[in-house]
Amino acid sequence: MSFLRKVIAIIYKDVITELRTKEMFSSMLVFSLMAVFIFSIALDLAASDPLDTTPGLLWVTIAFAGTLGLNRSLAQEQENHCIDGLLLAPMDRSAIFFGKALGNMLFMSVVELVVVPVFAVLFNVPLLRGSVWLVIVLGTAGYAAVGTLFSTMAVNTRAREVMLPILLLPVSVPVFISAVNATGGFLAGDPVSDVANWLQLLIAYDAIIIAISFMTFDFVVEE
Amino acid sequence: MKRTDRLTTILNWATVAMMLGGLAMVFLYAPRERTMGDVQRIFYFHLGSAWVGFFAFFVTMISGALYLWKAEERWDILGSASAEVGTVFMTMAIISGSLWARPVWNAWWTWDPRLTISAIQWLLYLAYFMLRAGIEDPARRARFSAVYGIIAFLTVPMSFLSIRIWRTIHPVVVGGESGTGAEGAFSMTAPMRYTLFFSLAAFTALYFTLLHHRLRLAWAEDRVARLRQRVLSRM
Numbered sequence: 001m002s003f004l005r006k007v008i009a010i011i012y013k014d015v016i017t018e019l020r021t022k023e024m025f026s027s028m029l030v031f032s033l034m035a036v037f038i039f040s041i042a043l044d045l046a047a048s049d050p051l052d053t054t055p056g057l058l059w060v061t062i063a064f065a066g067t068l069g070l071n072r073s074l075a076q077e078q079e080n081h082c083i084d085g086l087l088l089a090p091m092d093r094s095a096i097f098f099g100k101a102l103g104n105m106l107f108m109s110v111v112e113l114v115v116v117p118v119f120a121v122l123f124n125v126p127l128l129r130g131s132v133w134l135v136i137v138l139g140t141a142g143y144a145a146v147g148t149l150f151s152t153m154a155v156n157t158r159a160r161e162v163m164l165p166i167l168l169l170p171v172s173v174p175v176f177i178s179a180v181n182a183t184g185g186f187l188a189g190d191p192v193s194d195v196a197n198w199l200q201l202l203i204a205y206d207a208i209i210i211a212i213s214f215m216t217f218d219f220v221v222e223e
Numbered sequence: 224m225k226r227t228d229r230l231t232t233i234l235n236w237a238t239v240a241m242m243l244g245g246l247a248m249v250f251l252y253a254p255r256e257r258t259m260g261d262v263q264r265i266f267y268f269h270l271g272s273a274w275v276g277f278f279a280f281f282v283t284m285i286s287g288a289l290y291l292w293k294a295e296e297r298w299d300i301l302g303s304a305s306a307e308v309g310t311v312f313m314t315m316a317i318i319s320g321s322l323w324a325r326p327v328w329n330a331w332w333t334w335d336p337r338l339t340i341s342a343i344q345w346l347l348y349l350a351y352f353m354l355r356a357g358i359e360d361p362a363r364r365a366r367f368s369a370v371y372g373i374i375a376f377l378t379v380p381m382s383f384l385s386i387r388i389w390r391t392i393h394p395v396v397v398g399g400e401s402g403t404g405a406e407g408a409f410s411m412t413a414p415m416r417y418t419l420f421f422s423l424a425a426f427t428a429l430y431f432t433l434l435h436h437r438l439r440l441a442w443a444e445d446r447v448a449r450l451r452q453r454v455l456s457r458m
Contacts, residue, residue: 222366
């Protein structure tokens with residue numbers, strides 16, 4: 001089996017599990033929708049300019065909903081020692097990493113497909129643009145990659161699920177800053193040249209963080 | 224292990240001498256800054272602490288990489304010891320910066336890039352210690368914290384770059400063109416520069432001394448654990 005087919009096999013396994021349990025999807029989605037309402041109550045969004053606040057709120061929601069999904073994704077491997085079975089499979093460990101990371105990115109993206117239109121409708125901002133989706137895909141990619149690595153570590157600590165956001169959020173600062181600013185820039189109708197800086201930063205972050213996560217994943221699953 | 228070996232004695236006294244020399248230079252030799260007055264003298268301690276904090280985290284990253292490569296326990300001990308010392312210095316840099324900022328910027332804290340990045344670094348290593356505290360198996364703790372120490376340090380420049388694109392008010396004193404317009408910026412005279420270099424050297428010496436003592440403590444802990452094992456096995 002080629003490398004790509006192994007990666008796809010792992011994604012396929014996760015999709016099947018998810019379709020049967022709907023555990024990650026439902027928890028991330030319900031959390032996101034609740035977050036939208038809490039934000040609108042807590043921040044009195046009617047009073048402020050939605051173009052200023054929506055990018056930040058959207059990314060806070062994606063970040064926290066993401067930690068829920070990422071935690072579940074690795075916790076279910078830990079239950080009944082599924083991860084041991086995966087590690088015993090005759091394949092490169094990096095195939096496991098890419099399979100899990102791409103699967104997590106897929107699940108996060110599906111939730112975003114629902115949540116972003118909800119944001120657009122409730123806050124009356126034109127989020128449904130190709131450029132905004134590009135930012136969301138780039139931001140989600142790096143976040144899901146390093147999140148997969150860290151949640152593999154987190155499920156092996158005493159604090160378990162609580163550990164992931166503590167590890168993940170300070171490392172993801174570049175994602176939030178550039179994604180929030182790029183989203184805001186595109187919403188405000190800034191020319192692409194103004195937003196290009198942020199997109200480059202996102203791409204650079206994704207490239208670096210995916211490379212390191214992939215290189216260090218071996219050490220995290222080693223027994 | 225002897226109570227104090229020769230290296231410890233040398234490091235102790237050299238550091239004491241350098242810190243006293245640094246204090247003397249800061250308060251007696253360096254001139255009084257024209258607009259800020261004596262409060263500017265915090266700068267020598269502030270930059271020294273910030274430099275040592277950053278350097279200590281760099282050492283943590285390098286020892287993390289060495290641990291993953293060689294899987295020798297000593298690199299784990301070095302990495303965590305350096306992270307501890309680095310966190311102390313980062314805390315001192317943040318506190319001394321706040322003391323300076325209150326009279327000069329009229330605020331304890333602003334969300335300037337350099338301030339934000341020190342806060343992020345501080346949180347990163349807080350997370351590093353929480354991760355270590357949450358794992359019992361020593362080999363796993365070493366591997367996980369090595370991985371985290373590497374990723375944490377590598378994201379710092381990217382975080383800094385992204386925050387930097389926002390406007391900065393932190394004065395660029397070293398290596399920047401003078402008169403950047405930042406509130407609290409000043410151009411250094413030669414005595415100020417000598418004082419700065421000396422206090423950087425003194426703080427670096429202090430770092431190595433504290434690191435050395437922290438490593439000795441780790442070895443002592445290790446020895447106690449072994450002795451306890453031996454006693455227990457005889458009972």
